[in-house]
Amino acid sequence: MADDPYKTLGIDKTASAEDIRAAYRKLAKKHHPDLNPGNKAAEEAFKKVAAANDLLSDPEKRARYDRGEIDATGAEREPPRTYRNYAESGRGERYAHAGAGAGFGGGGFADEGFEDLFANIFEQRARGPARGQDARYVLQAAFLDTVNGATSRLTLPDGQTLDVKIPPGTQEGDVLRLRGRGEPGRQGGPAGDALIEIHVTPHRFYRREGQDIFLDLPVSLSEAVLGAKVNVPTPRGPVAMTLKPHADSGTELRLRGRGVPAHGKLPAGDLYVKLRVVIGPTDEKLESFLRTWTQPGFDPRAGMEGAE
Amino acid sequence: MVTLERLRLEIRGLDEGELERWIGASLVRAEGAAGARLFEEIDVARIRLIFELRHELEIEEAALPVVLSLMDQLYDLRRRGAQLNAALADLPADVRQAILRRLG
Numbered sequence: 001m002a003d004d005p006y007k008t009l010g011i012d013k014t015a016s017a018e019d020i021r022a023a024y025r026k027l028a029k030k031h032h033p034d035l036n037p038g039n040k041a042a043e044e045a046f047k048k049v050a051a052a053n054d055l056l057s058d059p060e061k062r063a064r065y066d067r068g069e070i071d072a073t074g075a076e077r078e079p080p081r082t083y084r085n086y087a088e089s090g091r092g093e094r095y096a097h098a099g100a101g102a103g104f105g106g107g108g109f110a111d112e113g114f115e116d117l118f119a120n121i122f123e124q125r126a127r128g129p130a131r132g133q134d135a136r137y138v139l140q141a142a143f144l145d146t147v148n149g150a151t152s153r154l155t156l157p158d159g160q161t162l163d164v165k166i167p168p169g170t171q172e173g174d175v176l177r178l179r180g181r182g183e184p185g186r187q188g189g190p191a192g193d194a195l196i197e198i199h200v201t202p203h204r205f206y207r208r209e210g211q212d213i214f215l216d217l218p219v220s221l222s223e224a225v226l227g228a229k230v231n232v233p234t235p236r237g238p239v240a241m242t243l244k245p246h247a248d249s250g251t252e253l254r255l256r257g258r259g260v261p262a263h264g265k266l267p268a269g270d271l272y273v274k275l276r277v278v279i280g281p282t283d284e285k286l287e288s289f290l291r292t293w294t295q296p297g298f299d300p301r302a303g304m305e306g307a308e
Numbered sequence: 309m310v311t312l313e314r315l316r317l318e319i320r321g322l323d324e325g326e327l328e329r330w331i332g333a334s335l336v337r338a339e340g341a342a343g344a345r346l347f348e349e350i351d352v353a354r355i356r357l358i359f360e361l362r363h364e365l366e367i368e369e370a371a372l373p374v375v376l377s378l379m380d381q382l383y384d385l386r387r388r389g390a391q392l393n394a395a396l397a398d399l400p401a402d403v404r405q406a407i408l409r410r411l412g
Contacts, residue, residue: 086353091348138317
């Protein structure tokens, strides 16, 4: 269980989004690891601050945390590979001050000696076993895979693959942790973890809000007026639904328990089906009928005052 | 190499016009022309850093070159420090001790 994110940011439970942002910025300025290279304490502090901010700055995640549905580790986000990891290795030459210029004219660092460098940079550090770094990946997942749960194969930059088990009910931005699948440890230390951030590909027909799913269902004119039994696609297969007569475009029906399946402490959500009447091909018969048919007093655009 | 599309997935909220300004000001390096940029991993990390400096640490765009120049100098020093450290580690123990004594 990670620390209380409210305490980490030094704010109370009633803090506004603006309070959270201000508290995060203040702490980030102090602890940002790229501004404190080599300072392990700052790095650890920043990780906690960033995780707390990730969780509390997302209203949905914050609400889930406040309700006790997720714990603070749900928001863990390892800063990917921070800039300093590159800058301190040989690859950092790409932005060597003398080379980059950036409007300042080169500094000609290469010719200077080491005389004025601080001695503590050179201190021989004791090197014991250390845990490997966590590796961070992004996985683009199909909508239905995140609703129902699925196993998805992630191809890593080095060509290896990782089978990621996406649990049912996974949401945009959720981070899955695969223990021991990160960078190897040093001198017998344990390997780090793989942190996989889920991005959900939107579905053509379904839209999700929390545990509920919304679907627009086309129905014919006669199905809407006369009523019918229709097959409704749901995330777990089609379901027969009875339309009562005299339905209309915009009529919303609920299929209980047909939304996101139950997971964790959450019960299954519902599937809301909104009817959309589709006229389809018309013929002479319909036209001649409509010419003789009236709806006295009915104005489909009544109540639209103020639309102009 | 990382494409612009993948970059946008990695750094959400990144504005392409803003990124082009950074490239134009030599704060970030990239291969390819505008619209078809390709980035190395270190470029992605640097773009993320600049994005955070700009939008989370509230550093004005005009101040970015100063901040980055100072950071680049700091990392130059640390890189060279690490090289020296590695070179020292290969020296005989008595020489190493003598150097460390001189450094206090």
